[in-house]
Amino acid sequence: MLLFHFYCIIAAGQCKWYNVFGICVFVVWAIMIEKYYFHQSDQTDLNIYRCGIQECKPGYTWGPGIRDHFIVHYILDGTGMFSNGKIQKKLFPGDGFVVFPDCLVTYSADPENPWTYSWVGFHGLKAETFLNKAGIYRESPFFTYNADNRLRDCLSDMISEARRNTVSELMLLGHLYIFLSILIQNNHKTLQNTSRYMNQEKYVKKVIEFISKNYSEKISISEIARSIGLDRSYLYIIFKKTMKMSPQEYLINYRIERAVSLLRNPDLTIGDVARSVGYEDRLQFSKIFKKVKGISPNQFRKMQNSEPQKN
Structure with missing residues (x-):
């Protein structure tokens, strides 16, 4: 059985609490964070840890720090910077970055045009293999997807599924597999039509x-x-x-x-x-x-x- 829990993190300042259709959301000035966590075994090809969406305050920074699993962030709006100590890159809507396990990273919202991103965290025996097939590596953890709204919709579907009182493990994994397959297909098309x-x-x-x-x-x-x-x-x-x-x-x-x-x-x-x-x-x-x-x-x-x- 899939165990599931949810909570919100407040950065600072005044806040309001909303409870709509069982969805718990904190709004802190211009920040909205909605997070869902899941408990699954690592001894499978792929398993999902968490997913969510965050609208960041100007200049909001995470890190320097490390994670113990993979987290794919997909930028929906605004801009920000990602750094892993060797590479620093400014990212825009349609761009994405991956935090790899045990890699020291920092990422920050732009002071003037802060980003909003959705994310999904996962692990598993084939997690890194799938990311590599998508052209995403520890040394170059970036991707761009502007072809359509499928990635955005896939992340939205994960969050919608997580909101349900009876979360389906198979449904969540299905969305995650579709998400990664879109990235892999995108990489293949890029290689075929690249400059x-x-x-x-x-x-x-x-x-x-x-x-x-x-x-x-x-x-x-x-x-x-x-x-x-x-x-x-x-x-x-x-x-x-x-x-x-x-x-x-x-x-x-x-x-x-x-x-x-x-x-x-x-x-x-x-x-x-x-x-x-x-x-x-x-x-x-x-x-x-x-x-x-x-x-x-x-x-x-x-x-x-x-x-x-x-x-």
Whole structure:
């Protein structure tokens, strides 16, 4: 059985309470938040955690913070900014962004034209696979859908279903599958009808995906280029243009960020960490780590150990 509960969050200031047809809504000046939460098992291909709609106050900001599940936001009106520390992007109606689990993000409503967005939060064994098929990745968590109102309607249908006293798990999941299938179809059409620039972006995403899956192996940029069917020099040009760094720099940064996480595990030696992120030579790893982070892996680990423990 699907367990369900609902609540509203008030930011600040004066507010009014409305109860219409069993729908509980708080209005805080120009803010309206309507949220529905669900309890389902993670051990399925896809399950829905929550859905809602929010009309934000000017400058309203969430973060910096992380989530433990996926949340897709679709902008209905207004504008705002999204940042994950590496990419900062202004978004408009018809745009969307995804908060991936354990990724530090910040998003803010525009001070002059604050956004209103609907969202759906979910998890599951195939959740990230479906998003990747839609062309949405941790490193580039954006999409645009302006073809029609199907995405908007799908989110609206989820909220309408959640308002019912007897929420149907199958109905909610059905809406979520339709929502993701629309995004996947949209990505396929974009790839078929895209401009040269969008083709370049597609290849860059393929490189990012390849690195995320194979960074622990001894891979070269030439191998990556061959795997996606591009000349190495051309790959360098389009990757540098899009990401503002070379493929090699991106690979190194990805490995070092992963190493930072592994170094917090006291059971792993520096050599273990080096091999886990694609470096057979411990000294080479230490040299590259110091070049990127300014300190050696040993110094980094000592600093972590010397920090006071949080209760």
